[in-house]
Amino acid sequence: AQKITQTQPGMFVQEKEAVTLDCTYDTSDPSYGLFWYKQPSSGEMIFLIYQGSYDQQNATEGRYSLNFQKARKSANLVISASQLGDSAMYFCAMRESRNQFYFGTGTSLTVIP
Amino acid sequence: NAGVTQTPKFQVLKTGQSMTLQCAQDMNHEYMSWYRQDPGMGLRLIHYSVGAGITDQGEVPNGYNVSRSTTEDFPLRLLSAAPSQTSVYFCASSSPGQGNEKLFFGSGTQLSVL
Numbered sequence: 001a002q003k004i005t006q007t008q009p010g011m012f013v014q015e016k017e018a019v020t021l022d023c024t025y026d027t028s029d030p031s032y033g034l035f036w037y038k039q040p041s042s043g044e045m046i047f048l049i050y051q052g053s054y055d056q057q058n059a060t061e062g063r064y065s066l067n068f069q070k071a072r073k074s075a076n077l078v079i080s081a082s083q084l085g086d087s088a089m090y091f092c093a094m095r096e097s098r099n100q101f102y103f104g105t106g107t108s109l110t111v112i113p
Numbered sequence: 114n115a116g117v118t119q120t121p122k123f124q125v126l127k128t129g130q131s132m133t134l135q136c137a138q139d140m141n142h143e144y145m146s147w148y149r150q151d152p153g154m155g156l157r158l159i160h161y162s163v164g165a166g167i168t169d170q171g172e173v174p175n176g177y178n179v180s181r182s183t184t185e186d187f188p189l190r191l192l193s194a195a196p197s198q199t200s201v202y203f204c205a206s207s208s209p210g211q212g213n214e215k216l217f218f219g220s221g222t223q224l225s226v227l
Contacts, residue, residue, distance in 0.1 A: 004155075035215060045203065045218035091155060093216075099144055099163060099209050100171065101216060103156040 001026050004092050006104035013082045014112050020067070021077040021107045023092030029053075031097045034075040036066065039089040039106070048090075051075060079109075087111045115139050119204050119219030126194040126226045134189040134222050136204030142217070144207045145187040149173065149200040150221075156203065162187055163209065194226045 005024045013019035025034065036048040051059045051066045059066040067076040079086055092104040117138045126132055138145065146161035158171030162181040176198060178190040187206075191198060201223050205216040 006155075009153075033214065037216075043201070043221050045205075045216075047215045047217075050215055093156075095214060099207075099214075100158060100161065101146065101205075102158070103148075105153060105155040 002104075003027065003102035004094055004104035006092055006107050008107045009105075010108045010110070012110050012112055013079075013086075015084060016081055018078060018080045019082055019109065021079070021090050021092075021109065023075045023077065023104060025073050025075060025092075025094045027073075027094065027096055029096045029098075033095040034066065034068070035093040035095070035101075036064070036075075036077045037091045037093060038086075039091065040085075041088070045091075049077065082111045084111050084113060117204055117206055117217050117219040119202075119222055121222060122220065123223045124225070126191075126224065128194060128196060128226060130194050131190070131192050132194065133191075134202055134204070134224075136187045136189065136219060137185050138187075138206040138217070139185065140206065140208070140217065141184060142206035142208045143184070144209050144214075145181065146171070146205050146216070147177070147179065147187070147189045148203045148205065149198075150203060151200050159189065159202075196226045198224065199226045200224060 032053045034051045038046045049061045049064045051068045063080045065078045089106045091106045120135045147159040148156040160179040162168045204219040207214045
């Protein structure tokens, strides 16, 4: 079974609108971490946001928030007020307690002016 | 602070050739790892290390060797390159502990095997 599933290969959003990128995960580990990374066309991997499995509140980092629904095993990324520079690939990732990281296949986001 | 340094950035090999991708970090991270990124596949873990002298296999280890003689360095060796190893390779490190142990990534190596 896939550890991380991103079901949206491509998404489009109008500039200044909000967008949600979906991520579901599969683990039996009680302690895990969830991450989102951005990969622009230049290729580097940029850390965006982190959510720990024991965190009670959803993580927020500026325009990024992580909608963490533990019972549903989902960790969706919400980007508010989209900007042209947000156009990139977005990867959801999970770290289990053994310190192995698993990545999803990514979602390509295009922001339309 | 250099972070994670990967070399080379680009490499073209012929089938059967060997090479080493270099990775060094200056953040005293215990955990280091190698990933390959292929279109539509995301990043897949090749090998990882939780400290000097300790390495383990990830999801796709075949055709690759690693060693960890120091905390700073974690080279990835291709002993006999195959076209299926054409990919973008990322080295990443983190500091295990409690909390946000995010991965710090190198800039990547684009490898083509002809």
